[in-house]
Amino acid sequence: MSLHGKSMVVTGAGTGIGRAVARALLAAGASVTLVGRRAGPLGEAADTEGGERALVHPADIGDASGARAAVEAAVERFGAVDGLVNNAGLARFAPIERADLADLTAMLDVNLLGPVRLIRAALPQLREREGAVVNVSSVGGALAMPGRALYGATKAALNSLTRSLARELAPHVRVNAVLPGPVDTPMYGDLGLDAQGTDDLIAGLVEATPLGRFGRPEEIAGWVCNLLDPETSGWVTGALVAIDGGRSA
Structure with missing residues (x-):
């Protein structure tokens, strides 16, 4: 990979996919600004591989000033921003008649407005550096999602944003998305379901996935790194890459 020496910003970097992405980027020689709400998990993720190439930056990307501050911190520490991974996300599942519309507002703020704020904040750097954005979306934004329609709608909006910005920001900034399955x-x-509802959901997702299991965060992180790398994906923009064990086949 040609990520050595690049400066990357990763949101939701304390756990799950974001943590795996941050660790993979650090292992590839990149500098990473790890952004999230809780300093503890961010610090644990940074300590694994990072050293001086890892910057822990607790911030709420639901706030425009938080997005700007994250980008400014990356530039101050590493001198630039070459790539942005919009991984922070929020999911709340409920049938439409029981859904709390306040949950929809919260999901839109994190899943759509958060990436918009960060892209806008990072855009001067990304243009100057011929950089890349990878949005971590979901196959839920491309499939029918009974009982999860509001969450799926926020991810469908992120998919549309990805494709439109890929054209709008070309040729200087590439914009792609990965669409993980379960x-x-x-x-x-933390879905807003009770224990039985969560167990039933997980069982149903496994049954609907041809490869018969949940994915691992590291399996998503590798694709994110490839899309950030100008050597492997320099001619890829506007792509929505399903990484879902065949869930959307």
């Missing part, structure tokens, strides 16, 4: 992350303990 991945073994802490998200499944």
Whole structure:
């Protein structure tokens, strides 16, 4: 990979896919600004591989000033931003008649407005550096999602944003998205469902996945790194890459 010496910003970097992405980038020789709400998990992720190439930056990307501050911190520490991974996400599942519309507002703020804020904040750097954005979306934004329609709608919006910005920001900035299927992350303990509902959901997802299991965060991280790398993906933009064990086949 040609990521050695690059400066990357990763949101939601304390756990799950974001943590795996940050660790993979650090292992590839990149400098990484790890962004998330909780300093503890960010620090644990940074300590694994990082050293001086890891910057822990607790921030709420639901706030425009938080997005700007994250980018500014990366530039101050590493001198540039070459890539942005919009991984932070929020999921709340419920049938439409029981869904709390406040949850929709919260999901839109994290899943759509957060990436918009960060892309805008990082855009001068990304243009100057011929950089790349990878949005971590979901196959839920491309499939019918009974009982999860509001979450799926926020990810469909992120997919549309990805494709439109790929054209709008070309040729200087590449914008792609990965669409994971069910991945073994802490998200499944925080969906707003009771224990039985969560167990039933997980069983149904495994049954609907041709490869018969949840993915691992590291399996998503490798694709994210490839899309950031100008050597492997320098002619790839506007792609929505499903990494889902065949879930969307």
